[in-house]
Amino acid sequence: MRTVYEGILDMLTFFLSVFFSGTSLAAVDSFYPPLNHTTYITNASLGTYGGVFSAPSDQASPTGNDVYNYCSMPHPHVDTYSVPRPIANHSVSAKLVYLEYLQRHQRRTPYNILPGGENQEYNCDAIHPHLFAAPAGQGPSPMQVYGQAYTDPTNPFLTTGSYINGTCQYPQLTIGGYLDGYQHGRDLHAVYSKKLGLIPESLKESDKTVFFRSSSAALTQGSAGGVLRGLWPEYTGPLPLHQQLASVDSVNRGFSCPVRDTILSAIQSTAEWNEHIEVTAGLRNQLAEMFDAQDSSAWLETWDHFADNFQGRLCNGYQLPCRLQDGSQCVSKMQAYEVFRAGDWMYNYWWRRNPNVTEYIQVIEGLFIAEIVRKFEAVQERRSEVVYSHTFAHDGDIAPMLGALGIRALRWPGMGSNVAFEIWETDEAEFYARVLYSGRAIETVHGVLEWVPLSSLIEILKVFIPEDIVGLCTSS
Template sequence: MMFSIYEGLLDMIALFLSVLSGTPSLASRETFYPPLNHTTFITNTSLGTYGGVYHAPTDQASPIREEQNYNYCTMPHPRGDTYSLPPPVADHSVNARLVYLEYLQRHQRRTPYNILPGGENQEYNCDNIHPHLYAAPAAQGTPPATVYGQAYFDPSNPFLISYVNGSCQYPQLTIGGLLDGYQHGRDLRAVYGDQLGLIPDSPDARVWFRSSSSALTQGSAGGVLRGVFPEHTGPIPLHQQAASVDTVDRGFPCSAQNTLLATIQSTPVWNEHLTVTEPLRTRLSTMFNATASWTSTVDHFADNFQARLCNGYDLPCRRQNESDCVTPDQANEIFRAGDWEWNYWWRTNPHAMRYIQLVEGLFIGEIVRKFEAVQQGQSDLVYSHNFVHDGDIGPILGALGIKSLRWPGMASNVAFEIWETSDSQFYARVLYSGSAIETIYGTLDWIPLSALIDILQPFIPDDIISMCRSS
């Protein structure tokens, strides 16, 4: 799973040139594929966000950007005005039609998982969104009251001093995230319904929707599917596996995952990245009373900063001294280090294949079986949509051999398109956040479906129970 030496040299040369020229001027797709194979990517302050976007409004949908840059707050996705047909179909060298879409996406933007240990200096308010919490009988019966969860905090609660005031749960979908979801769904309708005629006008037996057991993915599904089916009334089934054995979001028990992760995070390469980030991690740890669980990776700080900026809030300040604040340069270094860590976990560490097998192999197997059913003419589905997490998108992109992997942002998405030619041959195209994915196998813009299955097949474990018990 390591990049070749040649590819690594090219990345280092590109990075060296960018240092000479200052902050690089990047084309949209370049921002998805930074040179992540060396820790100088983390420490080179001239790179800034490497063309990435980390800002979005508080209570509005994210602005539609002409450029399709890496946008952590709301990743690009297939849109009617930017979507293009596969090259052989577009130039009429092949007569083919789209017969199946497998779509995966992370949930839309949200509040943070990780509240600063020293407490937050700003309130978070979620009064403008209602997370509904109710059950209804499947058959006819008395309908329930449509209750929703309204977070509040009693000022007499002594734990508030080291927490955050406001009206949000952490994490929860924000109104901006919900509005982004509506637009996401409308855009999918424009491409795969209006333009390509694949998605039916209303959900029927040809469509399948799945989420994790998280309220984040369920709430995102409600927003996106409203956009996909704007005229539909009535409930839509959103399939979920039991949380304790779920094949997404690390639902099933597997002690070998943590054992292998500890091995991955003890290599000389990983330790080098800890060394170069140590001054900043120590500084932030002092500012916010963070313990070792916060500083063993940059995940916690990155999550907190991303969720703030992506919902219109400022970077945090120390609660005891509000003139002592995180600077944009410090946040950018955390974001670059986060990208480096994700690339190492799922692409370049020497145990990446086995780690993907342990974490995401069962879900990859489910996807491949759907592809095989289409290939064999045994599928009744034309559209399957999965609402999952960054921890699911990352390993799938790793399995596809993405050229370099930045942290999959909010609503990051993978579209597996299956096309059937006039002579009954099946071809696949894989779009990552709206554009053909660039991988170690080339750009996956038009390959035999069997070749895509061959790429993914090695990541499907033969005996996951035995693998999980081994350590």
């Protein structure tokens, strides 16, 4: 474990560099904060470290800002996109031949409802989550039914903390999330269809050059509907969104793997993890008392629940919560920001810094990484019909992928966060890759992945593909 003095030295170095460069804190690179010590969590002067944690309730999030925006992360945008540097400076002539795109779903209501109850109701009347099936061939078309949340006033559970008055399910895509997805798709079309000519301008249902996939969650499916409509506003008819069986899905922790819990327990037993628990004890105790979470390990062992609840509010135009029984006890912005910084530190430790990180990524995301690598090899061997593959998944998929790539500092991947693997072929028939994270070349321990041989990218990822995932998952 690094000493607190090393952490203080890190922070002093950071602030001195800001001071002497004439740069304000808000202008720092918000994607890569100093996450190697718990002083990142406890230093209140860091605030959100230049990040954005708010969005309007019924509109798309503002676009074009090249900053970490948890509510709607940046993505490739025609106003900021440029081709790889060797192509731009004419030292290489190449064309884009393949795009592998992985993204988290767009913004939503929270998963985690405060144990003591919620003091605000959520309204989802502006979005209709459709729920229907249709025959693949001839047959009557279905009624386009959608889910409408309601409560029976005689239900005795209405007085428990698990109920929130309103018209939402938890979690569900919000109207703001849907509109963000639509804009996300329009921006991808402007870059990869109009500017670069890779994605087809128009689409047919039988088009074999594109492939779309999601997890089995309604959040990813609803996000796909918004993004794909943005890509092709004029398209009519259905479109296949591929999903693996939920029990063996290689995303969203679909397949059973008991050893995951064993590895996570080891990760959360280290001196560094315990230090972060110690320095945040005051905040944790304050929130637990405010929201009756003292006896809930789920709310106290990690920052997942509190951060999710606060993010889900702020990203959809709501206020931070107050205690249901006492409206004067409310979460302050300073407390929320510390929760968010603690969440950043947690994700960076889980997926970048802990001593078991390679094995942990293998049992969480190794199968999906193997699928991606096989696609790259198919492009390399000129066996791929597909030129554009898009997977709609979760933060628990984005984070281990970024960890496998060796991202220099990992903040909690926000809503709509995305990894774009671009494969370019030179006039000399050589394949190179560029990896963009939320629209910008990713900075990693291997350097900036701006222009690397495709074979080198494959070798970086292969480390995280388990040789025997079944054996690894059942090992004790």
